[in-house]
Amino acid sequence: MEIIKLDHITKQYDDGFVALKDINLELESGKFYSLLGPSGSGKTTILRIIAGFTEASAGKVYFDGQDITNLDASKRHINTVFQNYALFPHLNVYENVAFALKLRQRPESEIREKVKDALHTVRLDGYANREIFELSGGQQQRVAIARAIINEPKVLLLDECLSALDKRLRKEMQFELRAIQKKLGITFIFVTHDQEEALAMSDEIFVLNDGEIKQSGSPVDIYDEPVNDFVARFIGDSNILSGRMIRDFAVEFAGKDFECADAGITPGEKVEVVLRPEDLDITTPAAGKLLVTVQSQLFLGDHFEIKAIGQDGFEWLIHSTNGVQIGQEVGIFFDPEDIHVMRLGETEEEFDARLETYEGED
Ligand SMILES: Nc1ncnc2c1ncn2[C@@H]1O[C@H](COP(=O)(O)OP(=O)(O)OP(=O)(O)O)[C@@H](O)[C@H]1O
Structure with a gap:
């Protein structure tokens, strides 16, 4: 059973902009x-419509099967953790976390118990009497989460809430957030523009552009099987080449024919082919499937990022654990299943339908 459903939601702001x-x-x-x-x-517009802070221009919002499109934000079992945490600077940690329960005039003993539990969940036991300015960014973030979960919401909305943290702390908080979500067993909806963050944390990702969902699926699906070039480019570095389907399991690009894992596309149809830099291996010119000339190389700690020009002028991006010489001619090797074929302009629905037809044939 779904907890949240958005049904044909459209939002046009007062200035006419369709978001x-x-x-x-x-x-x-x-x-x-x-x-x-x-x-x-x-x-953010989607998040605000779910929270009830922004009204949709058309469409319906359902929570646990109930139509909540016109329900006041305060009556929804949904809480939000904002980008800037929105903590009260003049209140200490305890008072910040207790705020919502005090407002609802819950008994003092219940408040004490729940604040203790919430601080334990975010691993801030013993911090109750600290002032907000005495906390690090990561700790403030955890107070904001404790404050949001004290009401025991069924859904927690998190709006770019890690973006103020430095890279190391951000990684740490990604693990923490995931652990907190598992522990609470509630639905988290996390907004981010950072693809690595979304890939690391999510059960399912919705990729948005220009007010539309371009693809949805598990991190592995989204990464391995992008259905259009926006998703392919947005999710990680990609080599995207123009090509043509020859027949099932055979595609042409870079002036050659290759075996691939895709089927169900009309022979002769123009396609785009995605090859991820980490799926490419550098080898000798004789052993390679394509010949390229190395243009530049950067050492990035755990791999080299190599740019190389193909014989057709295409600039390849390759991640390799071995370094090469600038100007060197090398071969690149890849497996048939590393070739991801995308139909030009194929929508997500068309892709799913094709996948279903194809799977149905097995
Ligand atoms: N009140 C408003 N009036 C008019 N346009 C708005 C309003 N609020 C947002 N928009 C526009 O709607 C579009 C979507 O905004 P939104 O904040 O949902 O995007 P976002 O993906 O969350 O972006 P960001 O990552 O920058 O926060 C933007 O072009 C924005 O300028």
Whole structure:
């Protein structure tokens, strides 16, 4: 049973700008979801419509099967952790976390118990009497989460809430957030423009651009099987080449024919082919499937990032654990299943339908 459903949601702001175009989402209970997309793609607008802070222009919002489209934000079992944490600087940790329960005039003993539990969940036992300014960014973030979960919401919305943290702390908080979500067993909807973050944390990702969902799926699906070039480019570095389907399991690009794992596309149809830099191996010219000339090389700690020009002028990006010489002619090798074929302009629905037809044939 889904906990949140967005049914044909459209949002046009007062100035006429259409920020969301026919958004359909079904989110299950107890899962970690990410809304991923570049700045301005509509992520926050979706979150605000779910929270009840922004009204949709058309469409319906359901919570646990109930239509909550017109329900006041304060009556929804949904809480939000904002980007800037929105903590009260003049209140200490305890008072910040207790705030919502005090407002609801819960008995003091219940408040004490729940604050203790919430601080334990975010690993801040013993911090109750600290002032907010005495905390690090990561600790402030955890107070904000404790404050949001004290009401025992069924859904927690997190809006770019790690973006103020430095890289190391951010990684740490990614693990923490995932652990907190598992422990609470509630639905998290996490907004980010950082693809690595979304890939690391989510059960399911919705990739947004221009107010539309361009693809949804597990991190592995999204990474390995992007259905359009926006997703392929946005999720990680890619080599994207123009090509042509020859027949099932055979595709032409870079002036050669290759065996691939894709089927169900009309022979002769123009396609785009995605090859991830980490799926390419550098080898000798004789052993390679394609010949390239090395242009540049950067050492990035755990691998080299190599740029090389193919015989057709295409600039390849290759991740390799071995270094090469600038100007050297090398071969690149890849397996048939590393070739991801995308139909030009194929929509997510068309891709799914093709996949179903194909799977149905097995
Ligand atoms: N009140 C408003 N009036 C008019 N346009 C708005 C309003 N709020 C947001 N927008 C526009 O709607 C689009 C989507 O905004 P939104 O904040 O949802 O994007 P986002 O993906 O969350 O971006 P970011 O990552 O920068 O926060 C943007 O182009 C934005 O300028």
